[in-house]
Amino acid sequence: MDMNWQIGEQPGIVAAFDVPKELKLKLSLETRNRGDVVIVHCQGRLVYRDEAAALSGVVGAVLQQARKLVIDLSGVSAMDSAGIGELVLLQNWAQGKSVSLKCAGPNSLVSTLLELTNLDSVLEVHPSVDEAVASFREERVWVDC
Numbered sequence: 001m002d003m004n005w006q007i008g009e010q011p012g013i014v015a016a017f018d019v020p021k022e023l024k025l026k027l028s029l030e031t032r033n034r035g036d037v038v039i040v041h042c043q044g045r046l047v048y049r050d051e052a053a054a055l056s057g058v059v060g061a062v063l064q065q066a067r068k069l070v071i072d073l074s075g076v077s078a079m080d081s082a083g084i085g086e087l088v089l090l091q092n093w094a095q096g097k098s099v100s101l102k103c104a105g106p107n108s109l110v111s112t113l114l115e116l117t118n119l120d121s122v123l124e125v126h127p128s129v130d131e132a133v134a135s136f137r138e139e140r141v142w143v144d145c
Helices: 050-063 081-096 109-114 129-144
Strands: 004-009 024-034 038-046 068-079 100-104 123-124
Touching: 024 050, 038 050, 038 081, 038 129, 050 068, 068 081, 068 109, 068 129, 081 100, 081 129, 100 129, 123 129
Parallel strands: 038 068, 068 100, 100 123
Antiparallel strands: 004 024, 024 038
16 A cells, blocks of 8 residues: 655635635645555644644554554654644544554644644554554554464
């Protein structure tokens, strides 16, 4: 499974009073497989409306096929309440489909937001993608014992 999503500049939209308004979406999403783990790499802003909806679209498609998912937040430069809400929604979707979802690599801004909202107690957050992927192997060892 290798899905690449790029959301770039959209055509200008005419706002109220016929003043042109640029709608620039700044989020690219790329999926990669590492064994049986699917990694969704986020690059850009995870904010209100189209960026957050794009993440839901990609992760929703991945949840149909994968059992192990890592959302790589290392490339996220900005996140607002919609981005936080989207992560909660994705966690709920994953639980409903018996998919193990983990987040990885949040920068200091994203880490602070996750702590302030207490989301770090709901989401399993790892410092890096490598550590998140390795944690799946550790879970398997515990199950096998």
